[in-house]
Amino acid sequence: MNRSLIALMGAAALFCAAPAQAAKPIPVMLLDGEQGGPYHAWQETSPYLKKMLDQAGNFSVTVVTAPPAGGDFANFKPDWKKYKVVVANYDVPDERWSDELKASFAAYMQNGGGLVSVHAADNAFPKWQAWNQMIGIGGWRGRDEKSGPLWYFKDGKVVSDNTPGKAGSHGARQPFKIVNRVTDHPITKGLPTEWMHVADELYATLRGPGENMTVLSTAFSVSSNRGTGRDEPILMVLKYGKGRVFHTVLGHDLAALNCVGFIATYQRGVEWAATGKVTQKVPADFPTADKASTRADYNPPAGWTSPGGRPRPAAKK
Numbered sequence: 001m002n003r004s005l006i007a008l009m010g011a012a013a014l015f016c017a018a019p020a021q022a023a024k025p026i027p028v029m030l031l032d033g034e035q036g037g038p039y040h041a042w043q044e045t046s047p048y049l050k051k052m053l054d055q056a057g058n059f060s061v062t063v064v065t066a067p068p069a070g071g072d073f074a075n076f077k078p079d080w081k082k083y084k085v086v087v088a089n090y091d092v093p094d095e096r097w098s099d100e101l102k103a104s105f106a107a108y109m110q111n112g113g114g115l116v117s118v119h120a121a122d123n124a125f126p127k128w129q130a131w132n133q134m135i136g137i138g139g140w141r142g143r144d145e146k147s148g149p150l151w152y153f154k155d156g157k158v159v160s161d162n163t164p165g166k167a168g169s170h171g172a173r174q175p176f177k178i179v180n181r182v183t184d185h186p187i188t189k190g191l192p193t194e195w196m197h198v199a200d201e202l203y204a205t206l207r208g209p210g211e212n213m214t215v216l217s218t219a220f221s222v223s224s225n226r227g228t229g230r231d232e233p234i235l236m237v238l239k240y241g242k243g244r245v246f247h248t249v250l251g252h253d254l255a256a257l258n259c260v261g262f263i264a265t266y267q268r269g270v271e272w273a274a275t276g277k278v279t280q281k282v283p284a285d286f287p288t289a290d291k292a293s294t295r296a297d298y299n300p301p302a303g304w305t306s307p308g309g310r311p312r313p314a315a316k317k
Contacts, residue, residue, distance in 0.1 A: 025060035026274045028053060029083040033066030035091045040120045041253065041307040047091050048257045048298060049118065049266070053087075056267045056280060066090065073098065080105060084274035085114030088121035093141060094128055106130040110241030114273035116267070119251040122206070123168065133239045135247050137233065139168020146209040153181060153218045153231035160210060167207035171225030173199040173252065173306075175292055178234055178261065182216045185237065186278040187246065187268045194289040197238035200256035203249040204232045212239040217265075235265060237272070246273045253306045258298035261287045 030050055032042045046063060053059040060081070073096065080086065102125075109115060115134055115289075122138040125131040126147065132138060137151050147167055149160035178197050180188045197219070204221040205228060217235035221227030238245040246269035250262050257263075261262055264286055268278045287293040 008047075012185040019263075023058065023309070026058055026085070026271065027083045028059050028061045028081075028270060028274070029078065029086045030061055030063045030089065031066065031078075031086055032063065032089040034068050034096070035120060038309050040091060042089050043145060044254055045251065045257060048254060049087065049089055049251075051298075052257075052267055053261050053270060058273075058279070059270065066092070066096075069096070073101070076101065077104070080108035080113060083113075085116060085270055087116040087118065087270060089118050090122070091120040091124045094125050097125070097128075102128055102130065104240075107243075109134060109243035112242035114243060114270075115240075115245045116266075116270050116273050117245065117247040119201075119203075119249060120178045122203075122247065122249065130240075131312050132208050133211055134238065134243075135208065136210050136213035136238050136245075137206040137247075139203060139206045142208050143167035143196055143205070148210060150205060150207055151210050151215070151230070151233060151312045153205075153215060153233070158213075158233075165205065167205055168203070169205045169226070169228070170201040170203050170226050171221070173201055173256070174225060175199050176202050176219045177289065178217050178219050179231070180217045182214060185214070185216055186272050186276075187235070187237065187265060188216050189278070190282045191264075191286065192288060195261050195287040196290065196292040197250065197261050197287070198256060198259040198294060200250055200259075201252040202227065202232065203234075204228045204230070206233065206249075214238070237268070237269075244273045244276060246270070254298075255306065258294045258300070259287070260285050260293040260295060263295070263298070 032046045035042050050061050053061050107301040117135045122135050123140045126141040126143045144166050149162045152266045179194050214237050215233045218231040219234050221232045236247040251257050264283050271278050285293045
């Protein structure tokens with residue numbers, strides 16, 4: 001055998017034996033700051049949202065806190081392009097951002113950026129057309145029929161409803177069952193078709209353009225709890241230009257975040273919004289159709305009360 005061939009075979013053997021390099025972490029911006037009223041304690045929930053991504057092992061998270069009302073927004077110019085995805089734990093009125101800042105984020109999304117809207121982030125920017133196209137549907141802050149139709153699931157399909165009225169409602173926080181309507185999407189693939197979520201706000205009567213929106217999962221809003229008697233959108237994915245959006249209405253407070261169903265769909269949704277695929281396995285402790293599932297390391301601290309003056313006991317350890 002000639003020496004060149006032997007050398008080539010040796011190099012190939014060394015190449016095959018070399019350990020595979022770990023994938024480069026996905027850069028994530030966790031955007032938080034001022035919220036609408038005392039009802040959403042972002043200072044509490046953001047560390048939990050960051051912890052979930054840190055524990056997933058394939059993200060590198062930078063927390064960016066926007067200025068408060070009256071703060072220095074003139075110098076608030078995030079470098080969006082440094083990140084594959086922006087997680088919004090953020091709810092502010094339209095006037096808080098300048099047209100220039102809004103345009104820079106819209107361009108980031110148009111060019112292939114990722115967005116994850118968590119819970120009250122879909123209350124933000126009620127009159128910013130691009131934001132409402134990104135999230136598909138939202139509530140509160142003066143939204144009404146002018147903001148777009150109602151969207152919900154009926155007779156096996158998503159329907160739009162032009163009935164006039166205000167956008168955004170929920171009953172008292174109670175556990176509820178989530179039904180995955182699309183089971184072959186990367187985010188929901190392999191998950192149980194039905195699973196129990198812990199006590200949380202079940203958002204209903206959400207309105208918006210609903211363009212390029214796929215409703216992955218719904219939950220039934222019971223009339224006995226100030227609900228609509230309809231299957232309301234819970235998890236959604238959208239396209240905005242070349243960008244991807246994952247929208248979850250779950251996650252009001254620490255008790256709601258302590259749900260394996262939330263943790264897993266959030267982690268998977270962030271990865272999908274950033275890359276278009278999901279590599280994470282379904283956790284063994286994912287909730288079932290009859291039983292919710294929580295984790296001890298996400299229990300609220302002793303003495304904790306939920307935002308908005310409505311006490312809830314800390315979960316038992």
